[in-house]
Amino acid sequence: MQKLGKQTVKFETPPTILEVASIVGPKEANGPLAKYFDQCLEDEFWGEKTWEKSESKIIKETVNMAISKSGVASTDIEYCFAGDLLNQCISSSFGLRELNIPFLGIFGACSTFVEGLSLGAIMIEACAQNVLCAASSHFCSAEKQFRFPLELGNQRPQTSQWTVTGSGAAILSKSGEGPYITHITSGKIVDMGIKDANNMGAAMAPAALDTLISHFKDTGRSPNYYDAIITGDLGHVGKEILIELAQDKGFNIKSNYNDCGVLIFDKEKQDTHSGGSGCGCCATVFSGYFFKQLKDKKIKRLLLIATGALTNSTSTQQGESIPGIAHAISIEI
């Protein structure tokens, strides 16, 4: 393993993403990526009494599906990295409490899935054969916790994003035929003073820029090295900001850049305003769509940059700004 510059590591023997799984909610099932997900739920409860229990079931079943599809015995999976948006990450800890695999809880807000893939890949480099990474979010449990009771029918501003109901999970393995995680660029916290809790895209875009630039500097690569540069969930607003910010710094990403939050919903028909968000956004769009694109060789080099807003409702009420973070991995076949 080789350190490149300040924030990037390059794998000499890159770990394989052996298998993935994704389960999404009914809104995502009506979106443009529906056919790529392993399972689409008919309602937000999935037979559970609360949204929190439903979210736990979603991450549990997604993880079970990823393990089952991978053909790796769960006893041969040595570590699980997982996290979510609920207070104290209860979706993961309740959903995965019967897993019986050493569990390392992570919190990177919506960057959690790529944080997990990064740490999982490093764990494989250091000592493990197989590692599980998962993340989830749920529109209803997130709205209730971060914003207003859903029953209130509150109006949402045009800059707001729609938390994805869903979970993505991946099994990383020391050996396999790819796609491979070749580089990791771990992000710093970046806080540019944005205070609008209904504009997470603007709050997270500077963090995405910081990690993007670090990745190019550290690796010596330029944007056109990649077939696709994909951010986690900047949404329509944040995506446009990132394109402009990158342009200002001399990086033209316009032709090969997109965002999971933009891709998962139909802006015109689905009334999701600035697009999708939540740990489940990047996790399902990667596990559902991009993994298949890589497997089918339609994309050969992907830079996946998951972004997170490290905030909560208390900090917003106390007048705080919104620190952002972004973690990137280069995935190649």
Next chain:
Amino acid sequence: MQKLGKQTVKFETPPTILEVASIVGPKEANGPLAKYFDQCLEDEFWGEKTWEKSESKIIKETVNMAISKSGVASTDIEYCFAGDLLNQCISSSFGLRELNIPFLGIFGACSTFVEGLSLGAIMIEACAQNVLCAASSHFCSAEKQFRFPLELGNQRPQTSQWTVTGSGAAILSKSGEGPYITHITSGKIVDMGIKDANNMGAAMAPAALDTLISHFKDTGRSPNYYDAIITGDLGHVGKEILIELAQDKGFNIKSNYNDCGVLIFDKEKQDTHSGGSGCGCCATVFSGYFFKQLKDKKIKRLLLIATGALTNSTSTQQGESIPGIAHAISIEI
């Protein structure tokens, strides 16, 4: 690096805990370990307007102190692992947002500090020279968030624990004169169905037992190998349970076992009932007390097992039990 059994890794070249720092609140300053902490605060606010901002300041200043004491330039610290008990870990992300070091947020409830040391040590094995690990908690912000408004003056049952106000931070380094992290045993989630949110010790003790037994099985060591076996924050109630559970499984830990939550407060004089808890409990007691004992060679072999209750107030209200987790590291000189 060598895998031992199912859950343990052994370092061939064990990373050094180069330096530590600890800052605690006024209650801890009146406890039996006061003289070991780097700084004791006179009040719970430390000049800030809210408890949350105070907690952020505590982790920030603790981290700055650890970096400064270590003599390592902050630009030479390659990763920061940190977490806390506040919703979405805002104490860490706000406190450390100016750090300018790649940041990996972790959540293991009160096991967070040892989870950070574990991942930090693995990061050093894989690719880093210097890694920072930190955790914090705050009595007032935790009570407000998990239980009742402090102004209510609610009565606390005898099994309840007192969240430590404080933070501990450690700098791990590839080279140094120890103490060394020689083994890591990462814990599984264990849920034995305990539902009493005022008895976290009972909820976490089975997880501590599971990790303890795994550690001894994987390493072939027995309890008497260690000068001290220390759990994070089982408190008086959980400590007694763990001694009994271990005895039932054939492990006699009575003579060399203690708990950070038991050590940090004076049970008779401080009215803290079952003892201390919170991410800051294990973090400050290790960084304050045990690190010095190791440096002074009063303890040569320490097994540190941090325990966490992976619960929140919503899950309790929804009738859920309390999953526990415990992560262990062996520290030797």
